[in-house]
Amino acid sequence: MTVTQDRPLTYSKMKGIAKFFSALLKGKKGGFTDFIHKVSSQQLCKRSETQKLLRGQGRLRRPQEECTLSSADHETALMKPSDFNYLKLIGKGSFGKVLLARHRTRGGYYAVKVLEKDFIVKRKEQRHVMVERSVLLKGLEHPFLVGLHFSFQTPNTLYFVLDYVNGGELFFHLQREGSFPEARSSFYAAEMALALGYLHSLKIVYRDLKPENILLDCDGHVKLTDFGLCKEGVAVGGVMHTFCGTPEYLAPEVLLGQPYSHAVDWWSLGSVLFEMLFSLPPFYSHNKADMFENILHAPLKFPSGASEAAQSLLQGLLERDVTKRLGESCDMEELQQHSFFASINWDDLLAKKIKPPFIPNVSGPCDICYIDPEFTVQPVPASVGVNGRTHPGGASEIFPGFSYMNPTEMGS
DSSP: OOTTTTTTTOHHHHHHTTTTTOOOHHHHHHHHHHHHHHHHGGGGOOOOGGHHTTTTTTTOOOOOOOOOSSOOOOOOOSSGGGGGEEEEEOOOOSSSSEEEEEETTTEEEEEEEEEEEEHHTTTTHHHHHHHHHHHHHHTSSSSOOOOOEEEEOOEEEEEEEEEESSOOOOHHHHHHSSSOOHHHHHHHHHHHHHHHHHHHHHTTTOOOOGGGGGGTTTTTOOEEOOTOEEEEEEEEEOOBOOOOOGGOOOOHHHHTTBBHHHHHHHHHHHHHHHHHHSOOOTTSSSSSEEEEEEEHHHHOOTTTTTTTHHHHHHHHHOOSSSSSSTTTTTTTHHHHHHHHGTEEEEEEETTOOOOOOOOOOOOOOOOOOOOHHHTSOOOOGGGOOOOOOSSSSSGGSSSSOOEEOOOTTTTT
């Protein structure tokens, strides 16, 4: 990737450079989960101690949250690791790797997320993995969510076979361009809003909206990915308590350890929109404690050139008083009525009838020019295509009901 010297050192570029050296930004790249786990061995504080961190005296903890797992295990041998040719490493997450793969007999390209069971169990993240599986199934019903085609497991490993999206992370494009024009930012924000609104209608709160989790497909449309921090069963008006998310995009009620609702996603959308328009998240500071203090108390300031409509929307989304935050009472409908989106025909947008403002220049599914070379230059691990011996009991009991095949692909 070439960075021209006449551009300023933007926040995204700075993150791209600093991730090789900074534990914080490495944690951000893989989600705030990594950061929390790095410090979890040091008796991390509960939410009453959040104020200590804001004074530079404490650390944060993401407590374990409850999620019901299926009691029945209907594992089937419909898919196995050796059914795929693994072509390229295209990403890394908290618990494993993501690879570009092609099915040996069916054809078709997929992103295969490979997770190590021991690592997941050691960090007590089994429930989050099963929640991610559940949300991924619902993603197939929406054009702006990454969906699940197959899932299967071996004694040591879990496999998610997902939509393959090769237009690049929004993070990648912000690194390269610094910021986007208002029309482009509006288009992406509108598609994100439709995706978030759909999740909310299913009583799911996303909780980790950030540029690294927003992909562009080959046509230039948004696809949200990485649903490990989602919370199911939360109706509009319902509340949660778990501390989780990525520092730059956390809503103030989460920082304060207060009960929170689906409105945290609208705060995060405001933070991402601000970054798209102005290169930096709204309350960013290199010092975490200062950044948290800014999120809680600093005035929202706009660089010159921001339109009145953009300022109005951002003020509504980044409202600290949740009862006054845009989207709190009527969810996505409130955003759709805002003047910032006046040019958007929402039905056409959902039907993907509006031409995206930027179309990735990819020659085909094997074109990985928008995927970070940090991943693609690495060899494909030989272990990912090893089937392993499936057996009842043992590791499979920890992830009951994990295996899945999309019914539409059963006979293909």
